[in-house]
Amino acid sequence: MIYRIEETTSTNDDAKRPEYGHDDIIWAERQTAGRGQRGHTWISRAEESLTFSHILTPTFLPVAEQFRLVELVALALTDSFDEFGIDTRIKWTNDIYVGDRKMVGILIEHSYSGPTLARTILGTGINVNQTEFDPALPNPISMAQAAGRRFDREEVLETYRRHAARRYTQLERGEYAALEEEYRQRMYRLGERHPFRLADGTLFRAEIEGVRPTGELLLRHDDGTLRGYLFREVEFVIESRDR
Structure with missing residues (x-):
């Protein structure tokens, strides 16, 4: 109802x-x-x-x-x-x-x-x-x-x-x-390389490959490594602004 x-x-x-x-x-x-x-x-x-x-x-x-x-x-x-x-x-x-x-x-x-x-x-x-x-x-x-x-x-x-x-x-x-x-x-920016920011402010570029069943974002880094990130561990950078 x-x-x-x-x-x-x-x-x-x-x-x-x-x-x-x-x-x-x-x-x-x-x-x-x-x-x-x-x-x-x-x-x-x-x-x-x-x-x-x-x-x-x-x-x-x-x-x-x-x-x-x-x-x-x-x-x-x-x-x-x-x-x-x-x-x-x-x-x-x-x-x-x-x-x-x-x-x-x-x-x-x-x-x-x-x-x-x-x-x-x-x-x-x-x-x-x-x-x-x-x-x-x-x-x-x-x-x-x-x-x-x-x-x-x-x-x-x-x-x-x-x-x-x-x-x-x-x-x-x-x-x-x-x-x-x-x-x-349906993921935003799937398969595209874009900047991200870690919780400590570190910037890096990576490509979204998907998400684990437990919710971690899977990012392929420039050195070829695939890493999973929890919700508060990483942020998108969009037009030089935090989102």
């Missing part, structure tokens, strides 16, 4: 409440304390964007395989944008890009029950109809800008929900190889 509310601090916080269950979506018009990855704040315009949290209870999935939920939500979103005629790519781990510009941010939070997942909250912010953005944001884009037309936000959300249900069925069936390969094929 979709619960639509006018204002909240964070839909991810709301989604932790026990009255919400599997496949429920909390859609807020305004968030006063929306969160993004790496501790960033998610900024959105009321009535022009979509900010929502989708609850799943994948109790069959081991904690060590939680990256499969990243694959699920990223693929469901790119499936949705394909349906609207917008070509998107997944910027590891789970931002959605049009060209070199960010259209979607995702914050995933898990709770556990012993060795398996108990509850997963897929917090998502989609730039839908915005044409003006905070100048502090380095590279935003909206669906409207990408496609040259405005969109019905409820239709966008229902489209996402339909594709997420299909991807969740794949997950339940154990179709992991298919999810992994589709995620890989």
